[in-house]
Amino acid sequence: MHAEKFRMAAGYSPDGRHSLTYTLVQNVHVRVGMVHTRAPSAFVDAPVRRLRTPRGAGYRSRMASASHDAMPLTEVAVYRRTVRAAVASVWENVRDWEHLPWLHRTTFRAVDLLAESRDGWRARVALQPGGADDEAVIDLRIDRAASRYVARTAEGAGRGTEIWTDLAPLAGGRTSVTVRFLVPGVAPDRAARIGRGYVALYTRLWDEDEGMMARREELLGAAAGGDAAPAPDVAELGRRAAVRARLPLLVEVGGRAYRLVEIDGALVAHATVCPHMLGPLAEAPLEDGCVRCPWHGYRFDARTGRSADGRRLRLPPAPRVDVDPATSDVRLTFG
Numbered sequence: 001m002h003a004e005k006f007r008m009a010a011g012y013s014p015d016g017r018h019s020l021t022y023t024l025v026q027n028v029h030v031r032v033g034m035v036h037t038r039a040p041s042a043f044v045d046a047p048v049r050r051l052r053t054p055r056g057a058g059y060r061s062r063m064a065s066a067s068h069d070a071m072p073l074t075e076v077a078v079y080r081r082t083v084r085a086a087v088a089s090v091w092e093n094v095r096d097w098e099h100l101p102w103l104h105r106t107t108f109r110a111v112d113l114l115a116e117s118r119d120g121w122r123a124r125v126a127l128q129p130g131g132a133d134d135e136a137v138i139d140l141r142i143d144r145a146a147s148r149y150v151a152r153t154a155e156g157a158g159r160g161t162e163i164w165t166d167l168a169p170l171a172g173g174r175t176s177v178t179v180r181f182l183v184p185g186v187a188p189d190r191a192a193r194i195g196r197g198y199v200a201l202y203t204r205l206w207d208e209d210e211g212m213m214a215r216r217e218e219l220l221g222a223a224a225g226g227d228a229a230p231a232p233d234v235a236e237l238g239r240r241a242a243v244r245a246r247l248p249l250l251v252e253v254g255g256r257a258y259r260l261v262e263i264d265g266a267l268v269a270h271a272t273v274c275p276h277m278l279g280p281l282a283e284a285p286l287e288d289g290c291v292r293c294p295w296h297g298y299r300f301d302a303r304t305g306r307s308a309d310g311r312r313l314r315l316p317p318a319p320r321v322d323v324d325p326a327t328s329d330v331r332l333t334f335g
């Protein structure tokens with residue numbers, strides 16, 4: 001049975017998208033599109049062993065806990081890139097399991113945290129395109145001293161697969177990233193093709209992460225520089241009909257951006273920066289009067305700014321929108 005699982009894992013790439021994992025986990029209920037957290041398990045207490053770079057053919061995992069997990073791994077590819085983000089941002093991103101089904105929505109469709117500590121996390125993930133066979137448990141272990149982390153498939157097809165990532169800070173707030181993909185049970189004539197699938201997948205994931213990290217750094221830098229101008233008391237936007245014709249309308253006042261939308265016939269302005277980790281709300285979908293952040297999926301009521309899913313967060317203040325009953329001029333009022 002295990003041999004069959006490993007063959008499936010190694011060979012699965014109907015569309016050239018060999019995934020992190022393809023699973024045969026049974027009796028697992030993953031709530032699609034939802035994020036759940038659970039109390040940490042024993043995993044969090046396990047000391048992190050020094051993660052030494054795997055070398056040579058037939059490398060055997062140091063992370064494996066069961067004997068059948070200790071089968072030889074084949075390095076099918078190495079992916080190298082430089083990202084436009086400081087290494088501190090990359091570490092923040094590595095610890096951030098919650099963004100998987102949101103920022104990486106084309107790869108993951110759900111995540112369920114099983115355990116978390118400063119040394120890593122363990123989570124059950126469901127992969128696109130869906131179906132009961134697309135679930136797996138991932139252990140991510142961090143070795144900060146070695147500037148390295150390893151994501152290992154603990155359950156599911158592809159069980160035993162290890163993805164080793166080395167980080168190195170570069171000048172100019174950039175980071176060098178080297179990713180090694182180690183897959184169990186790979187026939188030599190399939191390694192290159194599987195490797196290409198991993199590289200394509202990781203190119204996309206790192207593109208998405210880089211965009212998130214770069215935006216976050218930019219906003220954090222602007223906030224630290226205190227370069228926002230004081231907002232005026234009011235801002236005139238013109239006639240209602242003209243404003244409505246341009247909805248959703250982005251306006252920038254005093255260095256801050258707001259989005260004007262119409263909810264139940266009323267014009268509403270909301271902030272475009274998410275209070276969680278500064279995610280972009282300017283183009284976030286509007287559902288039942290709420291905006292949903294594309295980075296972690298948190299929802300906020302656009303009218304009140306309050307959390308719509310029980311978080312202790314609220315949107316930054318936004319101006320009130322008034323329409324003059326005599327002239328139908330639209331005015332933003334601050335403060």
Ligand code: FES
Pocket residue numbers: 274275276277278279280293294295296297298
């Ligand atoms: S940045 Fe995390 S939900 Fe918006």
Ligand SMILES: [Fe+2]
Pocket residue numbers: 093099103104205209
């Ligand atoms: Fe990511």
